[in-house]
Amino acid sequence: MAKTYEKPEALSDQVTHYCPGCTHGIIHRLVAEVIDELGIRGRTVGIAPVGCAVLAYNYFTFDFQEAAHGRAPAMATGIKRVRPDLIVFTYQGDGDLASIGMGEIIHAANRGEKFTTIFVNNTVYGMTGGQMAPTTLPGQRTTTSPRGRDVEDVGMPIKVAELISCLQTPAYITRQTVLKPKYIVRAKKSIKQAFQYQLEGRCFSLVEFVSTCPTNWGMTPVESIQWAEENMLPYYQLGEFKTPE
Amino acid sequence: MGKILMKGNEAIGEAAIRAGCLNYFAYPITPQSEVAEYLSRRMPEVGGVFLQGESEVAVGYMLFGAAGCGARVFTTSSSPGISLMSEAISYTSSAELPVVYVNIVRGGPGLGGILPSQADYFQATKGGGHGDYRLLVMAPASVQEAVDMVMMAFPLAEKYRNPVMILGDGLIGQMMEPVEFSDRLKSEPSNKDDWATNGMDTRKSKKRNLVKSLFLDAQLLEEHNLVLKAKYDRMKQEEVRYEPYNTDSDYCALIVSYGTMSRVCKTAIDNMKAQGVEVAMIRPQTLFPFPIHPIREAASKKGCKAVVTFELSMGQMVEDVERSVQGKRPVYWHGKAGGEIPTPEEVIDTVQSFVKK
Numbered sequence: 001m002a003k004t005y006e007k008p009e010a011l012s013d014q015v016t017h018y019c020p021g022c023t024h025g026i027i028h029r030l031v032a033e034v035i036d037e038l039g040i041r042g043r044t045v046g047i048a049p050v051g052c053a054v055l056a057y058n059y060f061t062f063d064f065q066e067a068a069h070g071r072a073p074a075m076a077t078g079i080k081r082v083r084p085d086l087i088v089f090t091y092q093g094d095g096d097l098a099s100i101g102m103g104e105i106i107h108a109a110n111r112g113e114k115f116t117t118i119f120v121n122n123t124v125y126g127m128t129g130g131q132m133a134p135t136t137l138p139g140q141r142t143t144t145s146p147r148g149r150d151v152e153d154v155g156m157p158i159k160v161a162e163l164i165s166c167l168q169t170p171a172y173i174t175r176q177t178v179l180k181p182k183y184i185v186r187a188k189k190s191i192k193q194a195f196q197y198q199l200e201g202r203c204f205s206l207v208e209f210v211s212t213c214p215t216n217w218g219m220t221p222v223e224s225i226q227w228a229e230e231n232m233l234p235y236y237q238l239g240e241f242k243t244p245e
Numbered sequence: 246m247g248k249i250l251m252k253g254n255e256a257i258g259e260a261a262i263r264a265g266c267l268n269y270f271a272y273p274i275t276p277q278s279e280v281a282e283y284l285s286r287r288m289p290e291v292g293g294v295f296l297q298g299e300s301e302v303a304v305g306y307m308l309f310g311a312a313g314c315g316a317r318v319f320t321t322s323s324s325p326g327i328s329l330m331s332e333a334i335s336y337t338s339s340a341e342l343p344v345v346y347v348n349i350v351r352g353g354p355g356l357g358g359i360l361p362s363q364a365d366y367f368q369a370t371k372g373g374g375h376g377d378y379r380l381l382v383m384a385p386a387s388v389q390e391a392v393d394m395v396m397m398a399f400p401l402a403e404k405y406r407n408p409v410m411i412l413g414d415g416l417i418g419q420m421m422e423p424v425e426f427s428d429r430l431k432s433e434p435s436n437k438d439d440w441a442t443n444g445m446d447t448r449k450s451k452k453r454n455l456v457k458s459l460f461l462d463a464q465l466l467e468e469h470n471l472v473l474k475a476k477y478d479r480m481k482q483e484e485v486r487y488e489p490y491n492t493d494s495d496y497c498a499l500i501v502s503y504g505t506m507s508r509v510c511k512t513a514i515d516n517m518k519a520q521g522v523e524v525a526m527i528r529p530q531t532l533f534p535f536p537i538h539p540i541r542e543a544a545s546k547k548g549c550k551a552v553v554t555f556e557l558s559m560g561q562m563v564e565d566v567e568r569s570v571q572g573k574r575p576v577y578w579h580g581k582a583g584g585e586i587p588t589p590e591e592v593i594d595t596v597q598s599f600v601k602k
Binding site for chain 2: 041042043044045047048054055057061062063064065066067068071074075076077078079081082083085086103104107
């Protein structure tokens, strides 16, 4: 009998360290499928962030560099400038990209560096125990906003995809999610599109993901998906914010 | 090729190209911005990469990424910029990447000033960033030596897979001197297929490479630190460089000084010799590894009454000199940190006052 579904070659056999209900696993798989389909595993370099996905390289079977907190876009710049033939992507969370690494992502995007960023937004610092992030929703309780995010005190959450799409240079900016199967199909298309644009030598591309953190949200996986749909999707709207002209 | 007159900063940029380094990332800062200006012109001419980053923080990681995929790469900066890069230098050291940094030191702390200084000695030789790491640190005393050290820095960085820093005071970058460039280095970064993320397709072995610095397991982190320590110990055995001056004489005092300051000391030693007073000098050319044994031996010579360290700081290298001399002779310090350089007369008066003590 013919196999109709199997593990991508770009994905390893490593047992996951991600929590039950975490969406990193699905996003990893989609990236791996795209890399297989484009046949670029042998010339791809991934960059892992600081945060839950610091160990992302354990799940992939191609070259990887591990970044300092927020610096992945600078490293991707260095790689892509000296080796334009390599396919480079950064994989970053919201604390990493939208807080400590905001300078690096904005400037890499604005220079039009020819790499792809996979940006996973689950509104909290996962690895350090659920602290408030720049993307935490108004009123959302975290370990450092125990009474809920007070926007009078710390401002409104940052919409990264919209922010970066204000820049003229980037090629492709989109926000997707993998909360339900219908979203997953669309999300994979976006990842593939981003990598294809890179293969065509187009400028910077970013795919943001509305994601969950059941552990730090104190919810079951099912509850966290429901919470994300009801609370995150109205604020972090899905769609393409910038496409090549 | 004969000698040409060149400003130190431009000569450093040209030397890197001659050393086969065609990748340069940097952020402007006085007193070394001429390197970036020079290379923004030169790199495109030689098919190289020039990129002005958005900050020294980012530049530090552009270097990391580029070196991590096996490219020969360098930057130049000055003190506050090196402070910002120090996070990346720690990561780069742990990931064992051969990056060359040139620090044209200015006065500190804080914004300090833009005049020559040697006040980054501790930062360069004792860390700067976090964790147990060492840079191989070389200190030129002339534009020609800066050129020679830049040429040496890349093969050394690749030999040890460790960052190398060239610590030049502001004068080295700003003054013009005649320089001669040796032939282009033909060598390539070696063994990079064993560790660099240069794409699996380019390698014989289809094993993927990982460039990282995280070791969550205590045993693995211990082993990693022992690997690093073994490299630093090997540097101490193989890479100590220094210049002895007038050490064949029956000197009454030994000077330890490096960089621009050592040139003033040489003039002072010559002037004292003309008056019948013999003073010797050890000039460290590597600050890490430090010439511990040559200094101890020279200090221990019969008739040597005092060891005097001259440096453009409030007393940093003097701690390594004390460590070298191990109490066999009294060790004194004299220096300035505002940007002025002690005169030969000041050096002579200082040495004579300490010898009389």
